[in-house]
Structure formats: structure tokens, C-alpha cells
């Protein structure tokens with residue numbers, strides 16, 4: 001099973017909005033708002049739709065924070081691969097409200113509850129919240145983190161392709 005998904009972190013000054021997920025994969029953990037990109041949608045459109053559905057907020061502008069791969073292995077085989085586009089937004093309309101899927105809660109960026117989140121988030125989320133862009137690959141065995149690598153994406157200082 002290969003899935004393309006999104007994660008979105010609303011930012012308000014020094015605070016970030018997380019949701020306590022009530023159901024689905026990662027229930028009981030704090031996470032960004034997100035879910036699967038549906039056929040015909042761009043990742044940006046999916047991130048906006050999920051924010052409206054899960055917390056009743058419409059982001060007006062998104063910043064791309066990077067791409068994550070989550071590989072889950074079970075009994076020596078690949079159970080699922082998740083390609084996740086990460087976004088932040090500090091421009092949105094509406095006040096976050098609870099839904100059937102999520103309880104929203106603001107945290108100071110220094111007080112993000114990493115012990116109640118997916119194991120990998122502590123490695124990459126601080127970079128994204130600091131304005132960096134990342135690419136990471138995280139391998140899990142029955143959703144326990146086993147191996148990972150993480151890269152900071154840098155702005156290309158030279159054109160990658162010279163058209164002259």
C-alpha cells in the first residue's frame with residue numbers, strides 16, 4: 001500500500017497547533033492536521049481540505065516544509081509506504097474547533113509534547129518549525145522506529161539547469 005498524505009502545522013507567533021487524534025492511524029497521539037491526498041487533488045488542496053474537515057480552519061497560505069517517507073515493515077515485508085508533504089501556515093481563517101477526528105490544542109514551540117507523538121517527529125519537526133525544509137526517510141517495524149535518515153534541503157545557489 002503506497003499512500004501520499006499531508007501534514008499541516010498552523011503557527012501563531014511562538015505557538016503551533018497540534019491535534020490529539022481521536023481515530024485512525026496514530027490515534028491517541030498529537031500530530032499535525034492531515035490525511036490522504038485524494039485522486040485529482042494536489043497536496044496543497046488536500047492539506048487545506050483536511051484542515052477544514054478536522055478543525056474547521058481554512059489556511060490561506062501554505063509554506064512547504066519538506067517531504068517525509070514512512071516505511072512500515074511487518075514480517076519482513078512492506079506493509080505500507082507513506083509519502084507525506086509537510087506544510088506550515090501562519091495565515092488562516094476560523095477558530096480551531098474539535099471534530100469527530102481531532103481535538104486541537106496550541107503549544108509553545110519549546111513545549112511540543114514529543115513524548116506523546118510519533119517517535120520520529122522530535123528529529124524533524126523542530127527544523128520545520130524553525131523555517132527549514134527537510135527530506136526524511138523513516139523505517140518502522142510494526143510502527144516502532146528502526147532506522148532513519150534526515151536531510152536539510154538547501155536553496156540551490158546556482159541554477160540547476162542553465163538554459164542559455
Ligand SMILES: Nc1nc2c([nH]c(=O)n2[C@H]2C[C@H](O)[C@@H](COP(=O)(O)OP(=O)(O)OP(=O)(O)O)O2)c(=O)[nH]1
Pocket residue numbers: 005006007023024025026031032033034035036037070082084118119120121
Ligand atoms: N507526524 C507523523 N505523522 C505520521 C507518521 N506516520 C504517519 O502515517 N503519519 C501521519 C501521516 C498522515 O497525515 C496520517 C496518516 O494516517 P491515516 O492515513 O490513518 O489518516 P486518516 O485516517 O486521518 O486519513 P484520512 O482518512 O482522514 O485521509 O498520519 C509519523 O511518523 N509522524
